[in-house]
Amino acid sequence: MRIFVCIKQVPDSAQIRVHPVTNTIMRQGVPTIINPYDLFGLEEALRLRDRFGGEVTVMTMGPPMASDSLRKALTYGADRAVLLTDRFFAGSDTLATSYALANLIQKASENWGQPDIVFCGKQTIDGDTAQVGPGIARRLGLTQLTYVSSIDEIDPSHGTITVRRRADHGVQVLQSRLPAMITMMEGSNEIRRGRIEDALRAASAEVVQWNAAAAGITDLGHCGLRGSPTVVKKVFAPPSREEKATLVGEGAANPAAVANDLITQIFARQPVLEGDLMHAAARH
Amino acid sequence: MNSSAPRPPAAAGSRAGMKKELPEHFRSYKHVWVFIEFEQGEIHPVSLELLGEGRKLADRLQVELAGVLLGGCGAALTGAAGICHSYGADVVYVAAHPVLADYRNEPYTRVMTDLVRKFEPEIMLLGATVLGRDLAGSVATTLQTGLTADCTELAIDDERSLAATRPTFGGSLLCTIHTLNFRPQMATVRPRVMPLPAPDTSRTGRIIEYQAELEESDIVTKVIDFLADRNSESSQLAFADVVVAGGLGLRSAENISLVQDLAHVLGGDWGGSRPLVQKGWIPSDRQIGQTGKTIRPRLYIAAGISGAIQHRVGVEGSDLIVAINTDPNAPIFEFAHLGVVGDATVLLPALTEAFRSRLAVNRLAG
Numbered sequence: 001m002r003i004f005v006c007i008k009q010v011p012d013s014a015q016i017r018v019h020p021v022t023n024t025i026m027r028q029g030v031p032t033i034i035n036p037y038d039l040f041g042l043e044e045a046l047r048l049r050d051r052f053g054g055e056v057t058v059m060t061m062g063p064p065m066a067s068d069s070l071r072k073a074l075t076y077g078a079d080r081a082v083l084l085t086d087r088f089f090a091g092s093d094t095l096a097t098s099y100a101l102a103n104l105i106q107k108a109s110e111n112w113g114q115p116d117i118v119f120c121g122k123q124t125i126d127g128d129t130a131q132v133g134p135g136i137a138r139r140l141g142l143t144q145l146t147y148v149s150s151i152d153e154i155d156p157s158h159g160t161i162t163v164r165r166r167a168d169h170g171v172q173v174l175q176s177r178l179p180a181m182i183t184m185m186e187g188s189n190e191i192r193r194g195r196i197e198d199a200l201r202a203a204s205a206e207v208v209q210w211n212a213a214a215a216g217i218t219d220l221g222h223c224g225l226r227g228s229p230t231v232v233k234k235v236f237a238p239p240s241r242e243e244k245a246t247l248v249g250e251g252a253a254n255p256a257a258v259a260n261d262l263i264t265q266i267f268a269r270q271p272v273l274e275g276d277l278m279h280a281a282a283r284h
Numbered sequence: 285m286n287s288s289a290p291r292p293p294a295a296a297g298s299r300a301g302m303k304k305e306l307p308e309h310f311r312s313y314k315h316v317w318v319f320i321e322f323e324q325g326e327i328h329p330v331s332l333e334l335l336g337e338g339r340k341l342a343d344r345l346q347v348e349l350a351g352v353l354l355g356g357c358g359a360a361l362t363g364a365a366g367i368c369h370s371y372g373a374d375v376v377y378v379a380a381h382p383v384l385a386d387y388r389n390e391p392y393t394r395v396m397t398d399l400v401r402k403f404e405p406e407i408m409l410l411g412a413t414v415l416g417r418d419l420a421g422s423v424a425t426t427l428q429t430g431l432t433a434d435c436t437e438l439a440i441d442d443e444r445s446l447a448a449t450r451p452t453f454g455g456s457l458l459c460t461i462h463t464l465n466f467r468p469q470m471a472t473v474r475p476r477v478m479p480l481p482a483p484d485t486s487r488t489g490r491i492i493e494y495q496a497e498l499e500e501s502d503i504v505t506k507v508i509d510f511l512a513d514r515n516s517e518s519s520q521l522a523f524a525d526v527v528v529a530g531g532l533g534l535r536s537a538e539n540i541s542l543v544q545d546l547a548h549v550l551g552g553d554w555g556g557s558r559p560l561v562q563k564g565w566i567p568s569d570r571q572i573g574q575t576g577k578t579i580r581p582r583l584y585i586a587a588g589i590s591g592a593i594q595h596r597v598g599v600e601g602s603d604l605i606v607a608i609n610t611d612p613n614a615p616i617f618e619f620a621h622l623g624v625v626g627d628a629t630v631l632l633p634a635l636t637e638a639f640r641s642r643l644a645v646n647r648l649a650g
Contacts, residue, residue, distance in 0.1 A: 094433075098425060126453065128575060129433035134389075134421030143504055144389045146418045162508070167387070168414050169324060173509035174388075186568065229430035234460040235452065238593055245607055245616075245623030255634035258624060262606065263638055265622050266583065270604050273582055276525070280551035281643045 001054035001156045003045040004108065004115040005078065006101055006136070007038040009062050009069035010126045034069045035126075039191040040184035041119030044151065046077050046192065048117070052156055055079040057108060057115075061089055061100050067207040074202035075194040081205070082108055086212040091225035094127070098135025099222045100215075105140060107215045115179060116156055118142060122183040130183075137181035145176060149185045154178075306465050313467040316342040317405040318373070319396070320351045321415055322364050323387060324512075329480060330411030332371045334473060336481030337438055338409055339372035344440045348374040350405065354395055356385025362491065369489035371481055376491050377403070383498040386507045387415050393422040395496045400427060402494075405468045407446050409438075412472035424470050430463030431470040434574065436477055436597045446471065451574050451593055458593070476522045476578040479601065521570070526552025527581045527602075529572050530560065533588015533609060533628045537565040542632035543587060549640050552581070557589045573598035585635075587628035591616025608632075 011030045034042075045056045058073040059082040060066050070081035084104045092100065105118060118140075120133030130146075137144040145163055149171065153162040159178040164171050166185050194202075212223065221227060248265050249258030267274040316338045321328035335351060342349040351368035355361045358380035365376035377399060383391045396419065400408065408423075410416040412434050424431035436458070437449040445462050446469040452459040463469040521527065528550070530543040540556070547554035555572040556565065572579055573595040580601035587608045589595060596619055599605060607620035608628045617623045624631060 094421070094431065095425060095428065127433075128451075129421075129431075130417045131421035131424070131431060131433060134418065135425040138393070138422045138425040144418070144422065145505075146389075147414050166414060167323075167510075168321075168328065170510055170512040172386075172507055173511070174505050175508050176505040229428070229463050229466040230432060230461050231464055232459050233447070233462050235457055236459070238458055238596065244618055245605075245620040247617075247623050247625060249624050249626070255626075255630050256638060258626065258631060259634040259638035262622065262624060262635065263642055266604065266606065269621065270582060273525075273604075277550060277639075278643050280525075281549075 001048050001052045001117070002113050002115045003048060003054065003056045003117050003119065004105055005038070005042050005045050005056060005058045005073070005119045006105075006121070006133075007042065007058055007060050007069060007073060008035045008121065008124050008126075009033070009060065009066040010035045010124055032065070032069065034072055035121050035124045037121035037123055037125070037183075037186060038119075040186060040188050041121060041182065042073060042076060042078065043189045043191045044182075044184050045117070045119050047189070048151075048154070049079075052154075054116075054156075055112075057082060057112065059084070059101075059104055059108060061085070061092075061097065061104065064209075067209070070207050071202050071205070074205050074207075075199045076192060077194055077198045080112070080208070082208040082210065084210050084212075084215055086223075088212050088217075088220050088223045091228060092223065093228035093230045094129050094131040094135060095229055096223055096225075096227035098132050098139060099227060100212075100217065101132065102136050102139035103217045104210070104215050105136065107210065116159070117178065118181045120181060120183050122147060122185065133181055133183045140179075140181070143176045143178070143180040145174065145180050146183045147185055148182050149188050151182075306467075310465070310467040313404040313406040315347045315350055315375075315403075315405045316345065316407045317350045317352055317377075317400075317409070317468070319408065319410040319416065319419070320353045320364065320368060320376075321411055321413060322353055322355050322361070323415070325360055327364055327367060328411055328413060328415075328475070330413060330416075330473070330475040332367075332483075333475070333478040333480050334409045334411060335368060335371040335373055337473070337478045338407075339481070341407060341438060341440055341446070342374075345406070345444060347406070350375040350377060350403075352377045352379075352396070352399060354379045354384045354392060356380065356382050358493075365489075365491050367483070370483040370485045370487050372487070374489050376489065377494055378491055379494045379496045381496045381498050383500050383503060384496065386510070387419075388503060388505050388507065389418055389422055390503050390505060391496075391498050392419055393426060394498070395494075396423045397426045398496070399494060400468060408468040408470045410470070410472045412474040416472055420470060420472050427468070429466040429468060429470060430461075431472070432461045432463075433472050435471045435473050436574075438471060438473070445469070451597055474574075474578050476580050476601065477597075479580070521553045521555055521572075522577050522579055524553035524579070524581050526550040526583045526585075527555060527572070527579050528552060528585045528587065529555045529557065529589060530587050530628065531557040531589030532559050533590075534560075534565075535588075535629060537563070539629050539632075540565060542629060542636070546585065546632055546636045546639070549636050549643070550583070552583075555579075557595055586616055586620065587632055589616055590614045591619065 123130035351373040432448040528547040584602035
């Protein structure tokens with residue numbers, strides 16, 4: 001099987017800080033990671049390759065430093081890595097991003113053959129939009145299978161696939177056709193510990209690097225800020241409420257006294273709630 | 285890959301995002317649309333919440349509010365359309381076709397994009413559910429327009445442009461996004477972020493039936509089974525009257541039981557902040573916040589939660605927020621109504637006891 005995996009290098013969100021005075025993001029020193037949701041697709045891709053043979057190509061669009069994340073993906077066992085990087089892509093929204101990635105996938109297909117599956121992350125932890133995968137599927141005419149919890153059957157020679165898909169009120173079992181764009185649910189698998197051979201190979205492997213022209217993108221009007229229909233007009237810290245929390249229980253003798261003070265305050269503000277809770281308690 | 289897939293329009297020179305003038309061919313786009321999620325014979329509550337929000341936008345723009353209903357059974361859709369009218373829709377577009385009986389991306393995308401091209405709405409809102417997120421990205425890409433995900437606030441500015449506000453940078457700041465020169469302006473909103481409006485059953489409206497041209501044989505994806513969730517125990521979290529949640533201040537996975545005990549005494553539900561999910565202390569469907577569940581209870585008790593914006597936007601609709609945290613400077617005290625500076629692991633059991641005896645006393649008295 002030929003499988004492409006789209007990943008994104010993201011800041012480790014647990015370590016992002018906002019400057020207390022200027023309200024700007026302090027990016028300095030924040031480590032980057034592969035978007036955690038992408039790893040479920042990468043692991044699924046590696047399992048399919050181990051089962052059916054073929055190769056796994058990881059790809060991303062980003063600044064030159066994103067090659068670190070691609071190299072990390074190679075240590076897990078991916079066969080090839082491609083970085084699309086160009087200043088023309090700066091400021092891309094999800095529509096412009098899916099344009100660039102769809103072109104990247106097409107160029108990669110010309111070089112290494114058409115993929116059976118393109119895996120994307122369910123969403124990223126920095127943008128949280130979940131829009132880029134569907135955008136790529138739509139542009140390339142791939143079957144769209146999002147929120148997949150397991151691939152039950154797959155037959156690369158006949159191009160058929162059966163998956164379980166997490167829907168809002170249950171699980172859909174879908175039978176469909178390849179090529180497909182798939183996003184995997186978190187927890188559907190666990191990324192492997194890479195083998196030592198892969199780590200050694202990754203250390204010296206070449207990360208293929210293309211700029212827009214090399215990827216065959218000549219229409220820069222669809223790229224970056226120019227190609228983005230959405231415009232961010234304002235970034236701001238949420239307004240603080242006029243009133244801060246009324247502090248309760250200061251100077252109280254013990255936790256029980258604090259608890260009683262707090263309950264009195266709660267029911268003073270929500271008088272109807274007390275009766276309702278009482279009725280609910282009586283029904284237990 | 286399929287060569288008939290939509291490609292971006294050739295006339296690309298004018299799509300500079302910074303250009304503010306709305307192109308002539310988009311000026312006829314009017315009205316506010318809400319995609320109505322209709323599955324298993326029921327309208328998803330988020331669609332009704334969006335009708336409430338859409339009503340405000342439509343009134344501000346002095347245009348009509350429309351619901352868009354897709355499904356397999358015409359009679360069921362007509363019934364659902366009546367509900368949309370009572371929640372504020374002036375018009376409901378109804379597309380009934382056997383191919384649309386179960387949600388699938390391909391036919392739904394096709395019908396939605398056909399409807400937009402035919403009737404030209406200026407705004408389209410969808411719920412940020414699994415279905416809504418699957419559909420919105422496809423529709424926006426096909427139409428080559430802007431889509432803003434997971435908005436927490438929608439407004440119309442002085443130039444009739446939709447101002448869509450959402451958390452950004454992992455939930456540490458908010459940003460306001462516009463789609464200046466493309467139509468429709470699309471946005472998704474998570475369930476429970478907007479209040480559920482009160483229905484007015486005397487309200488009526490129009491229904492416009494749309495004959496979708498679809499052939500089952502053209503659709504490559506088949507639904508071969510649907511395994512409905514048995515009432516998952518966390519399914520009511522978003523709708524509970526009382527919610528108790530814990531954060532890292534609980535210090536250990538074992539202390540989750542302190543949160544559960546208090547929730548139990550109050551007949552409410554429980555959850556936790558994102559770090560607890562990342563640590564594996566609680567399942568992800570118990571996560572409260574922007575990327576988890578948004579809640580609107582009458583009483584919310586946050587124990588050992590610092591209150592990052594990510595969390596804040598998920599709980600701000602609560603009637604009364606009570607915060608317990610050891611750090612008097614924790615951001616949660618900025619938006620909680622009542623606060624206790626103290627150790628949640630000590631206070632939670634004390635609160636559980638105090639509530640238990642108070643409610644029992646009242647029961648005897650009552």
